[in-house]
Structure formats: C-alpha cells, structure tokens
Amino acid sequence: MYLNYFGLNDNPFSIAPNPDYLYMSPRHKEALAHLTFGLRESGGFVMLTGEVGTGKTTVSRKLLQQLPDNTQVAMILNPTLSALELLATVCDELGLAYNSDKASLKYFTDLILSKLAENHQAGINTVLMVDEAQHLLPEVLEQLRLLTNLETNREKLLKVVLIGQPELQQLLKRNELRQLAQRITARYHLLPLTAPEVSAYIAHRLSVAEGDISIFSKSTLRAVHQITGGIPRVINLLCDRALTLSFTKQHAVVQKPIFLAAAEQILGEDVVSQRVQSQRKWYLVSAFFVAVVCGYGVGSLYV
Structure with missing residues (x-):
C-alpha cells in the first residue's frame, strides 16, 4: 500500500522470516x-x-x-x-x-x-x-x-x-x-535491543528495501524503543502500521503521534499509555538525581 509513496521496493517490516532482512545485532x-x-x-x-x-x-x-x-x-x-x-x-x-x-x-x-x-x-x-x-x-x-x-x-x-x-x-x-x-x-x-540497536535495526531493514531511515523522525525512533521494549517482532508490526497510517494521511515522515496511534491500534491504548507514563517517570527520576548531584557539587564549593 505505502511502498511507492515512500520509495520502497519491498515491505521492510514483514514478519515473514526473509533471510535478506537478517539483522545481527x-x-x-x-x-x-x-x-x-x-x-x-x-x-x-x-x-x-x-x-x-x-x-x-x-x-x-x-x-x-x-x-x-x-x-x-x-x-x-x-x-x-x-x-x-x-x-x-x-x-x-x-x-x-x-x-x-x-x-x-x-x-x-x-x-x-x-x-x-x-x-x-x-x-x-x-x-x-x-x-x-x-x-x-x-x-x-x-x-x-x-x-x-x-x-x-x-x-x-x-x-x-x-x-x-x-x-x-x-x-x-x-x-x-x-x-x-x-x-x-x-x-x-x-535480551531485547537497546535504543541504538533499534535505530540500527530499522535502518537496516529500510536499506534492504531501498529506503532510508530519514522517513522516521528521531523522536519516533526513540518512541519505537520505548513502546516496543526493543522486541524485533513488535518493532516490525508497529513500524508497518505506522507507515500505513502516514501514507493514508499523506505524511512524508513518520512522526511520533502517528507512531503512537499505530501502537494503540495494535497493542491497545492502555498498554501504550502505561509505557509512555513509565518512561516519563524514569525521566523525572533521572532528572531529580542529576539535580541532586549537581546541587551537591555546587554546595560543596561553599563548604
């Protein structure tokens, strides 16, 4: 459906075991x-x-x-x-x-x-x-x-x-x-793929289909890792659906909102919402510890 629109010669995210798409992380x-x-x-x-x-x-x-x-x-x-x-x-x-x-x-x-x-x-x-x-x-x-x-x-x-x-x-x-x-x-x-490996995995599959990873925004790539947990099979399912939705809306680049909508269609709204919230909590906790460490470092200058 979306192949010609994105300049692809094959479906890069088919879940069929095609050796041409073999990616060894x-x-x-x-x-x-x-x-x-x-x-x-x-x-x-x-x-x-x-x-x-x-x-x-x-x-x-x-x-x-x-x-x-x-x-x-x-x-x-x-x-x-x-x-x-x-x-x-x-x-x-x-x-x-x-x-x-x-x-x-x-x-x-x-x-x-x-x-x-x-x-x-x-x-x-x-x-x-x-x-x-x-x-x-x-x-x-x-x-x-x-x-x-x-x-x-x-x-x-x-x-x-x-x-x-x-x-x-x-x-x-x-x-x-x-x-x-x-x-x-x-x-x-x-173990599942890390965030950099997810991007490399997507880039590899798109390259085999004569495409380019630029059709996914950077924020979308981060969301792919966040929502899929780095599971290749789930990555394929969600990226395929995201490309379909982007095509129907005539978007040349898969943006994060489109990807999240695709994820909700396949995984369900509750699952996607839970994973988004857990990621936000992780960011808040990380920011808190960074602030504490930085504050301690600044405070120690005056001791």
Missing part, C-alpha cells in the same frame, strides 16, 4: 558465538533462551547456515510430544524407516543410536534442534539426555540445541533434570 552475534562454541565442545547440549520475538529464530537460522557440510540436522518444531512421539519424530528427521507395530522407547532408541554410530563412522556430525523447548515434558527431556549418552573418548555423537522462552531455564532447574543441566556446555539468554 551485537547481542545476536554474541549468542551465535556462544552456541557455535558449545557445539564444538564435548558436551551434549547448548541452550538459547529469550522472550517471544527477541530473535531466537534469527540466531538459530544463522547457526544452521554456519554448520559444516558434514552435518545432519534433525528439527523438532512441535515439542508438545510424548517421549515415544519425540523419538519417532527424530527417526523421521534422520530418514530412518521403522515398523510402527514395534514402536517402543527401546526400539526407537536403538534405531537412533545405530544411526548416530553410522554417521560418526562416515564422518558426519548429528545435531538435533528443538524449538519452543520450554514445552517439553521432563520425561521427554530425560529421553533426550539418554540419546546423548552415546559418545567416543572425545565427544558426544549427538549434539542437542534447545531453543525456548525463559521458562526453559526454570524447567531445567528441576531436580530430576539436574543431570541434563550439567551437560549444557553453552547457554545464552537473548
């Missing part, structure tokens, strides 16, 4: 480095956590791109499975044929362990990536741990990447999962 790069290091270690698990929309999928996709060619990856995208269902899914992902009539934990485990040994002999690394891992049942996580028992003198034959929301951290603190927690060789919690 310093913290995304740090997360990737932690996971990459962890997979090179001898342990069986690495873990990435973060709130919804912080970019865990971005990091995991980049991780997959960087894995060596001699790597077979099994993906679990629906973790609400029983232990038996999970093992069957792993077999499917590894291309293993099986007899459903013989289905049992031991039957599937033996098939998978045999495949891991076969891959190792052929010089192939095996990685299992589990998304939304906070939904895994404790008994399913324990079954994953048992799969990582197969090892050489140097390393585990299966490396598991757990990706999930912060609840995953709490789940792994349970006493019955302490053995699994001890096998995590790298863990990283992905």
Whole structure:
C-alpha cells in the first residue's frame, strides 16, 4: 500500500522470516558465538533462551547456515510430544524407516543410536534442534539426555540445541533434570535491543528495501524503543502500521503521534499509555538525581 509513496521496493517490516532482512545485532552475534562454541565442545547440549520475538529464530537460522557440510540436522518444531512421539519424530528427521507395530522407547532408541554410530563412522556430525523447548515434558527431556549418552573418548555423537522462552531455564532447574543441566556446555539468554540497536535495526531493514531511515523522525525512533521494549517482532508490526497510517494521511515522515496511534491500534491504548507514563517517570527520576548531584557539587564549593 505505502511502498511507492515512500520509495520502497519491498515491505521492510514483514514478519515473514526473509533471510535478506537478517539483522545481527551485537547481542545476536554474541549468542551465535556462544552456541557455535558449545557445539564444538564435548558436551551434549547448548541452550538459547529469550522472550517471544527477541530473535531466537534469527540466531538459530544463522547457526544452521554456519554448520559444516558434514552435518545432519534433525528439527523438532512441535515439542508438545510424548517421549515415544519425540523419538519417532527424530527417526523421521534422520530418514530412518521403522515398523510402527514395534514402536517402543527401546526400539526407537536403538534405531537412533545405530544411526548416530553410522554417521560418526562416515564422518558426519548429528545435531538435533528443538524449538519452543520450554514445552517439553521432563520425561521427554530425560529421553533426550539418554540419546546423548552415546559418545567416543572425545565427544558426544549427538549434539542437542534447545531453543525456548525463559521458562526453559526454570524447567531445567528441576531436580530430576539436574543431570541434563550439567551437560549444557553453552547457554545464552537473548535480551531485547537497546535504543541504538533499534535505530540500527530499522535502518537496516529500510536499506534492504531501498529506503532510508530519514522517513522516521528521531523522536519516533526513540518512541519505537520505548513502546516496543526493543522486541524485533513488535518493532516490525508497529513500524508497518505506522507507515500505513502516514501514507493514508499523506505524511512524508513518520512522526511520533502517528507512531503512537499505530501502537494503540495494535497493542491497545492502555498498554501504550502505561509505557509512555513509565518512561516519563524514569525521566523525572533521572532528572531529580542529576539535580541532586549537581546541587551537591555546587554546595560543596561553599563548604
């Protein structure tokens, strides 16, 4: 709708995972480095956590791109499975044929362990990536741990990447999962973008679509960080709506009032009002402390 008006050749804020728009902030790069290091270690698990929309999928996709060619990856995208269902899914992902009539934990485990040994002999690394891992049942996580028992003198034959929301951290603190927690060789919690990173993120996406960050005023960019909390997915939603509103009102630059109106349409007036008020309180508190410090400094001259 607004592409031609703003001189864009594509929608810069689509929430569809388009690799052309991949933006790796310093913290995304740090997360990737932690996971990459962890997979090179001898342990069986690495873990990435973060709130919804912080970019865990971005990091995991980049991780997959960087894995060596001699790597077979099994993906679990629906973790609400029983232990038996999970093992069957792993077999499917590894291309293993099986007899459903013989289905049992031991039957599937033996098939998978045999495949891991076969891959190792052929010089192939095996990685299992589990998304939304906070939904895994404790008994399913324990079954994953048992799969990582197969090892050489140097390393585990299966490396598991757990990706999930912060609840995953709490789940792994349970006493019955302490053995699994001890096998995590790298863990990283992905935080939201900072204010400068939000501006860089928006500039990057606009640049890919042959646009320029100047279509957002500086006060709008500050408001984007304030209202979205630095969550990339929310940034995309609100910036897309703000561009649409600016187009309908024939504004060449997205101003702060337009952005706040867009935010209210998507998040609701109460949420936006609450975040604006909290930011104002923060400014007032900061100004108070600055005044106190300055006053103390001036007063000390007369002591």
